Amino acid sequence: MKAAKFDYERAVSLQQIQDALAGEPGGVRLMGGSQSLGPMLNLRLVRPERVLDVSAVPELQQVSTVNAQVRIGAAVTHAQIEDGLHEALRGHMMQKVAGRIAYRGVRNRGTLGGSLAHADPAADWVLTCVALGARVNVRGSGGTRSVPMADFMVAAYTTVLEAGEFIESVDVPAVSATARWGYYKFTRKVGEFADASCACYFDPATRTARVVIGAMDGAPRFLPELAAKVAAHGAAALAGDTIAAALQPILAQRDPAHQELFRTVVERSLQQALGLKG
Amino acid sequence: MAEISIQINGRKQSHQAEARTHLGDFIREKSRLTGTNLSCEHGVCGACTVLVDGRPVRSCITFAGACEGHEVRTVEGYDDDPIMLRLRSAFSEHHALQCGFCTPGMLATSRDIVLRLPEADEARVRIELSGNICRCTGYQGITAAILSVLQALREQPDDQVQALRAAVVQHVQQDWTQGGFVTFEADQEEVSTVESVAADAGSGEKGKGQAIQGGFDAGFPAAQVWAFMTDLPQVAACLPGAVIESQEGASVQGKIAIKFGPMSAAFKGHATLERDEAHRTAVLRGEGVDSLSQSRARGDVQYQVTAQGETGSRVSVELVYALQGPLAQFSRSGLVQDFVRRMIAEFGKNVNLRLEKPLAQGEQPAVAQFNPVRMFFSILWDRFKGFFRRS
Numbered sequence: 001m002k003a004a005k006f007d008y009e010r011a012v013s014l015q016q017i018q019d020a021l022a023g024e025p026g027g028v029r030l031m032g033g034s035q036s037l038g039p040m041l042n043l044r045l046v047r048p049e050r051v052l053d054v055s056a057v058p059e060l061q062q063v064s065t066v067n068a069q070v071r072i073g074a075a076v077t078h079a080q081i082e083d084g085l086h087e088a089l090r091g092h093m094m095q096k097v098a099g100r101i102a103y104r105g106v107r108n109r110g111t112l113g114g115s116l117a118h119a120d121p122a123a124d125w126v127l128t129c130v131a132l133g134a135r136v137n138v139r140g141s142g143g144t145r146s147v148p149m150a151d152f153m154v155a156a157y158t159t160v161l162e163a164g165e166f167i168e169s170v171d172v173p174a175v176s177a178t179a180r181w182g183y184y185k186f187t188r189k190v191g192e193f194a195d196a197s198c199a200c201y202f203d204p205a206t207r208t209a210r211v212v213i214g215a216m217d218g219a220p221r222f223l224p225e226l227a228a229k230v231a232a233h234g235a236a237a238l239a240g241d242t243i244a245a246a247l248q249p250i251l252a253q254r255d256p257a258h259q260e261l262f263r264t265v266v267e268r269s270l271q272q273a274l275g276l277k278g
Numbered sequence: 279m280a281e282i283s284i285q286i287n288g289r290k291q292s293h294q295a296e297a298r299t300h301l302g303d304f305i306r307e308k309s310r311l312t313g314t315n316l317s318c319e320h321g322v323c324g325a326c327t328v329l330v331d332g333r334p335v336r337s338c339i340t341f342a343g344a345c346e347g348h349e350v351r352t353v354e355g356y357d358d359d360p361i362m363l364r365l366r367s368a369f370s371e372h373h374a375l376q377c378g379f380c381t382p383g384m385l386a387t388s389r390d391i392v393l394r395l396p397e398a399d400e401a402r403v404r405i406e407l408s409g410n411i412c413r414c415t416g417y418q419g420i421t422a423a424i425l426s427v428l429q430a431l432r433e434q435p436d437d438q439v440q441a442l443r444a445a446v447v448q449h450v451q452q453d454w455t456q457g458g459f460v461t462f463e464a465d466q467e468e469v470s471t472v473e474s475v476a477a478d479a480g481s482g483e484k485g486k487g488q489a490i491q492g493g494f495d496a497g498f499p500a501a502q503v504w505a506f507m508t509d510l511p512q513v514a515a516c517l518p519g520a521v522i523e524s525q526e527g528a529s530v531q532g533k534i535a536i537k538f539g540p541m542s543a544a545f546k547g548h549a550t551l552e553r554d555e556a557h558r559t560a561v562l563r564g565e566g567v568d569s570l571s572q573s574r575a576r577g578d579v580q581y582q583v584t585a586q587g588e589t590g591s592r593v594s595v596e597l598v599y600a601l602q603g604p605l606a607q608f609s610r611s612g613l614v615q616d617f618v619r620r621m622i623a624e625f626g627k628n629v630n631l632r633l634e635k636p637l638a639q640g641e642q643p644a645v646a647q648f649n650p651v652r653m654f655f656s657i658l659w660d661r662f663k664g665f666f667r668r669s
Contacts, residue, residue: 001319001572001604008297008343031344038339039320042300043604044571045541051297053344079333084449095451103409104390105324108333109340121613133467156613157541180459190408202459209464217616224467231464274459 003041010053014060014139014168020052021164022141030054030166032075032114035106055111060168063088068174071137074113074167082107088174093181093201097128103191113167119153119219122193126153127214128183130222131199134172140165155218179203182272184265185215196261198269202231211270213250213262221250223266235274243267284345286311287355301345302326302337305352313353313382317411320604324410327383328352334386353382360438361389364430368423376414383410388424393442398428490618493594494626498633500585503593504558506633507583510551513562516628518621528552533566536617543568543605545575558583573603593629595622 011017020028029048031037032055040046054060060075063086070088072081082098084090101107101115101124115125116136126149129136134149141164149170153159161167173179185197197214209231211223226246229237243266244259251259271277282299283292286309293308302316305328314337317325321339328337329351356362365388369375374384384407391398391406398406403424404417412420431439496503506512510530514520519535533546547566554560565576577599584592597618 002303003298003300004570005296006298008341010343010346031341034339034341034344035321035336038300038341039322040541041298042320042339045543045604047570051341053341055344083447084451085447090449091451099451103324104406105327105334105336105387105409106321108330108335156616178460180457190405202462202464204460204462207462207465208467209462210467217613228464228466231462234459234461275457 001042001044004044004047006048007050008053009050011057013057017052017054017057017166018139018141021166024050028052032111033077033109035110036114036118036120060113065174069171070174071169071171072112073169075111078107078110079104092175093132093183094128094172097124097183112170116152116170117159117161117167119157119159121156121218122215127197127199127212127220129170129172130220131201131210131212132172133208133210134170136167137169137171138165139168144168153219176203176205178205180273182269184268184272186261186265196265198265200227200269200273202273211266213266230270235276238267238270282342282346284342284348284350286350287352295342297343299342300338301340301342304342305337311352311354315379315382324387325380325383327386327410329386334390353385360436361392361442364427365389365392365423368427372419372423372426374416374419374423376416380410380412384412384420391424392427394446394448396428396431396443400425488614489596489598490615491596492619492622493592494622495586496591496593496630496633497589498591499589500558500583500591502633503591504583506629507581507593508551508553508560512632516625516632518624541605543571543573568605571604573601573605576600593626
């Protein structure tokens with residue numbers, strides 16, 4: 001099907017985005033690489049009056065490192081991260097995750113900011129950024145604010161972005177020699193949305209331990225006690241039914257097959273971090 | 279309409295086109311380059327894949343306006359490409375081309391594999407090809423063709439191909455298997471995620487579709503709740519977004535508006551109510567079509583009212599539904615379950631309210647105020663202020 005009629009404009013500066021949103025907070029929809037919005041437009045599930053393409057704004061394409069944090073512009077594409085185009089992200093957890101997002105054809109256009117703003121519960125970046133403890137830098141008419149990724153997505157397709165606000169960049173921890181991480185997802189076929197996914201991130205240098213599951217009904221969910229146990233005891237923490245017990249309160253209502261899928265993604269993700277299995 | 283100019287196969291193509299025109303339509307209908315095929319038109323099948331600045335891109339979910347100033351290459355423009363030259367004969371040798379519909383997209387993706395992944399093995403080739411669907415299921419031949427080109431280039435490197443490969447900026451993550459894990463005492467972070475809604479619903483597959491069970495308590499005697507629950511206009515008035523347009527006995531015509539994140543749909547159709555007085559069980563069977571997205575929904579809502587003591591009752595609800603069409607693409611079961619759960623909760627709240635304050639004689643029930651945001655995310659209400667926005 002074809003998209004319903006809309007007006008298209010390409011932004012070339014942050015100010016232009018800000019002005020467009022301030023002028024018509026309800027009627028303008030921002031578009032990054034159009035890999036999520038495109039299908040929705042074509043299926044006529046979304047019918048905006050105006051689309052503002054922000055993918056060419058130079059400020060949104062930059063990557064820089066400040067105080068052990070990598071600041072990634074919202075319009076940086078999955079493929080750029082996968083290819084290690086920016087030195088700061090080479091060997092980073094982000095690079096590994098990027099290579100398995102959808103398909104290369106999609107990765108060539110899809111953007112980090114677009115994916116986070118779209119807030120699909122099964123999205124790779126949503127989960128990865130929560131596990132990394134990323135912060136989302138949001139710009140609006142009243143200036144900028146920084147939102148912890150754990151608070152950014154509130155439910156399926158819903159974020160804390162207010163009318164007039166947009167994602168400018170995302171801060172993730174820089175590559176650390178001590179950090180260990182894992183990422184595992186089940187998909188029906190390569191590139192599809194995940195049925196179950198888990199990301200974990202451990203760094204003794206910053207005493208960080210996070211285990212997060214995705215592809216839920218809404219935002220990713222933390223397993224803080226499991227994370228602390230694994231940090232303290234390593235592989236020994238996985239003995240017995242530790243993982244199943246940690247998942248129990250969250251997945252009690254799901255059918256056994258689903259519980260098993262989640263138990264497995266958590267186990268495999270942790271095994272990667274523990275260096276037991278790729 | 280506006281003038282859109284794109285460099286396609288080395289020639290500047292300027293045409294009047296609408297903003298909503300995607301690159302695939304621009305290529306086919308404006309530039310009359312019909313080698314590019316369109317199939318699913320929402321980025322799933324990969325048939326429309328073309329090269330934009332040398333990289334494969336799905337032309338059906340890339341808008342033409344977004345390609346101004348970029349270089350597009352289609353199947354008509356590969357004549358002098360050294361990789362395509364090899365792929366063409368390999369496709370032919372390995373019977374990688376059957377009906378030919380997916381071939382232009384397959385070639386674009388294959389070229390990318392040969393260019394970017396000189397060492398790819400069969401597993402990697404298949405992973406990279408997974409975004410292109412072949413309805414003749416010719417994957418065996420396509421994979422063999424790509425592998426043969428890779429092999430030939432490894433055995434006898436080609437200067438022209440080497441030059442193309444050298445121009446690709448790529449820092450492949452060589453080995454990401456990590457070193458030993460050092461145990462440590464983690465800082466307890468304040469985990470500020472949203473608590474899950476008390477889940478009063480389960481789900482599963484059932485006969486003609488997905489089944490979701492739920493229910494709510496009513497603070498009124500079962501007989502009174504049952505009487506209310508079999509009055510169609512009353513029931514509809516408690517269902518967020520529902521409007522009854524006409525009623526004939528146990529059959530109604532009407533519509534129901536739903537909103538799901540950025541998506542919205544209004545299903546128009548009919549429903550009939552079957553009642554079993556003895557067991558206080560009823561089934562509302564309905565189906566409808568959303569005229570804008572052409573999505574179809576069919577569902578049975580079965581409910582039973584059971585007494586809980588003298589003054590209370592329990593309404594158990596089971597929804598068995600099937601969705602077809604565009605909306606089904608975005609309705610993974612977990613999400614729908616969440617949606618229905620809240621819908622049932624809101625419905626129960628309205629039923630209780632209405633029972634508390636029955637309509638006066640002759641008064642028409644009003645349409646339940648549809649506030650999808652409050653309904654869908656009531657628990658997040660105070661944290662939630664903006665609406666969906668993407669960048």
